[in-house]
Amino acid sequence: MRDVAIIGVGSTVMGKFPESLPYELGAEAARAAIQDAGISPGDLQFAYCANLYGGMVIGQAVLGEIGITDIELTNIENACTGGATAVRKAWWDIASGLYDIGIAVGVESITTSPMAGKLITPAKGDITGELGMNMVARFALSQRRYMDMFNISLEQIAQVSVKNHRNGCMNPYSQYRKELTIEEILNSRPICEPITLLQCCPSTDGAAAAILVPLDLAGKYTSQPVTIAASVLKSGDYAFRWEDMTFSDMTSKCANSAYEMAGLGPEDVNVCELHDAFAMNELQHYVELGFCKRGEEVRLLEDGVTELGGKIPVNTSGGLLSKGHPVSASGVAQIAELVWQLRGQAGERQVAGAKVALAHVIGGEVTGLESGAVAVHILKR
């Protein structure tokens, strides 16, 4: 097995782009990554493209748009974990020696999809969903339980959104660039009590891309290669049918495997992008990723550990809450943010001296089967 490095990343600005076709967004991000890597489109030997709502063979349209044809190309779907899955597949194709240079793209255009405004519609066969227990309702139930178990207030949960929106202000790719107060967050439109609008990630259009090569060839392209120290993808039961609905066993198993693979631990992580689809999730994931014990998650936040300037700044990009959540693109966009951080190119939101970075996404659907996918990547310079 060969070590694998990322030599280029690219992203669109995240937002709502009703005038852009999905493949145009994908091509913009792919072009940016190709330029960042200093390669020609024709150098690429294979591609993965993660997408959910863009229709058939979108990756072929994305890469056809920039003149790339005649290569192995696979479209990936894994809900919110799609982009990270694309990165993992590209990682293995390089690590195993199948190819020497390839691209992972994630793209989503919610605005132009038939699912615009319907993302919490229950899936076919989801009987409990049809009875009202849709995705947000389940997260709301889990949040209530969490608040009760650890004596957490609504104000404390809203602080996650305050932090991530503050970070988003410093990210030119972020969908929202506006600071929010606890009052604004808690007084925003109720979505499913106690979750209000500004504790939810928005619907987002956008794309991101990353170029991968074997580490021992990376010097040809860049003086700042970023190594993939761990790549783990697991599927399994989602958060809601365990005895304890406030803890995602899936994330914790995945993170443990990733730490083992990297030979690193949570104490080594200098910067982290994690799946803050709802504000409460960020607190849960602190625990599951090993940053603190259960019951200590609010303290971690209030002590500023996960703030910029703290020991483990979390969601410096703004996270899904502020940067936005272009479903299948999110996993690749996290990787782009962390590559910029490890290269020292993150501008105002730079984590000084960051050497080890962790990306975490979790996705799934409430189909009555409640299954999903989770991925953790650890990057280092």
Added chain:
Amino acid sequence: MRDVAIIGVGSTVMGKFPESLPYELGAEAARAAIQDAGISPGDLQFAYCANLYGGMVIGQAVLGEIGITDIELTNIENACTGGATAVRKAWWDIASGLYDIGIAVGVESITTSPMAGKLITPAKGDITGELGMNMVARFALSQRRYMDMFNISLEQIAQVSVKNHRNGCMNPYSQYRKELTIEEILNSRPICEPITLLQCCPSTDGAAAAILVPLDLAGKYTSQPVTIAASVLKSGDYAFRWEDMTFSDMTSKCANSAYEMAGLGPEDVNVCELHDAFAMNELQHYVELGFCKRGEEVRLLEDGVTELGGKIPVNTSGGLLSKGHPVSASGVAQIAELVWQLRGQAGERQVAGAKVALAHVIGGEVTGLESGAVAVHILKR
């Protein structure tokens, strides 16, 4: 790189199943493959699930239904090539040593999808499609040109459908099991002149699955392993924007790579499943797969070379025309048919002494970019 063997395959009957949820079809095929391989669901270390219209994380639902959780699982989309892409990815994960046993599933439920009856609707941004040049219209145009170039009659093209429907009568998994006459085919409802209904593959619900292990471990499970001698996946321009719209360069390049990888040639192939989405396509693919030269394709058919009992029986399953075309499942269903042929388990439609088998699928979309994917697998016993 390790040699890889298929130790179990399974399929649903193909047809229209409005009462079955997509994941139920997938689980039926996966269960059949698991039983055929003589393994337990818990033995599986990874999975790929190809699907187009079933929604998010369908593979997790398919495998969750049979109690498989906590493994790496990736959902694949590559239009009609999706199932073959899943087989290829599973092949590489075994060949490269990442895992020792895994499953590739393809599943499609057109009937229950929002696309029921709309498969030839132009994609967003497909301006020529919106002006009337949809998928069938392009195939009709290509067919007209082909007929003109090589002096082929409508009756000769209809013979492909006659042959494949005759084969379908012998396949218990086939959607249609009824012999058709040339007159019935040519007098069926016009879809896009000169293509009539019975020269088109039907809309099909169904699923198929295959279990893969390293060849050197296959003896643990079966006395009849089938080896994957070649697996090639390419993307690129689809059939219509070349100088010659009657020849798919994409298929021919892919087949040549597969023959090279297997160390075999078209003359070695004893049985073949190829992409007969429209009757005319089968004749074209004879040429692109190297079975004959251009202009000889009708003679190949009329001489009975591609009939059961001929030198290279083609689409013994009934092909997409008769067995049906459950989009993302078709590539895996072809593999299942060929495994049965190589094991001598194909009943009435058995090709005596078959040792080398070839599977070919091509898929794509007319998005104005006209790009697609093609896969060729060569299997041997």
